[in-house]
Amino acid sequence: MASSDPTDHALAAIASIRDSAESETAQEPSSTAEQHAIAVIEDKPLAPEQPDGDGYFKVGPGPMASIRFKWSVRQGDNDDYFVDETIGENSVPVTLGPMSREAAIKTVDDREAEARRRFEDLRSEMVGRNAIANVLRGDVRET
Numbered sequence: 001m002a003s004s005d006p007t008d009h010a011l012a013a014i015a016s017i018r019d020s021a022e023s024e025t026a027q028e029p030s031s032t033a034e035q036h037a038i039a040v041i042e043d044k045p046l047a048p049e050q051p052d053g054d055g056y057f058k059v060g061p062g063p064m065a066s067i068r069f070k071w072s073v074r075q076g077d078n079d080d081y082f083v084d085e086t087i088g089e090n091s092v093p094v095t096l097g098p099m100s101r102e103a104a105i106k107t108v109d110d111r112e113a114e115a116r117r118r119f120e121d122l123r124s125e126m127v128g129r130n131a132i133a134n135v136l137r138g139d140v141r142e143t
Contacts, residue, residue: 053081053101058108060115065089069115071108073101083107 053073060069066088074082080098096107 053104056105056108058112060112061119069111071111073104073108075101083111085111 054075057070057072062068070086072084076082076098081101081104082095082097083104084093084095086093
């Protein structure tokens with residue numbers, strides 16, 4: 001039995017994670033009408049057009065909840081707002097603030113957008129490396 005390159009195993013694991021993330025994305029509703037229909041069925045309110053601040057949150061991208069970022073806004077005393085940033089489900093939050101409601105919402109939006117950009121950059125790099133590995137192995141398929 002021939003031994004395989006450890007890189008092959010790593011690339012296979014990465015591809016598996018990527019495929020899992022893509023299948024999760026495919027199951028998410030794509031249109032606002034679909035999201036509204038699901039929210040009505042599940043008896044969940046839709047997110048307000050203008051967030052009120054307290055309770056506003058966003059979750060970062062990624063295939064595993066244990067390493068996914070979450071940013072949430074909470075209101076403190078004296079109309080101060082704070083942003084709690086966590087990684088995974090059971091981590092201790094890192095708190096940013098005090099700040100205004102608008103600044104807290106902007107912080108959440110900016111952090112989520114940056115995380116999404118980095119995730120997409122990493123995904124593109126992994127796909128590119130996978131394609132290069134296929135070429136080096138001679139596993140090129142005609143399209």
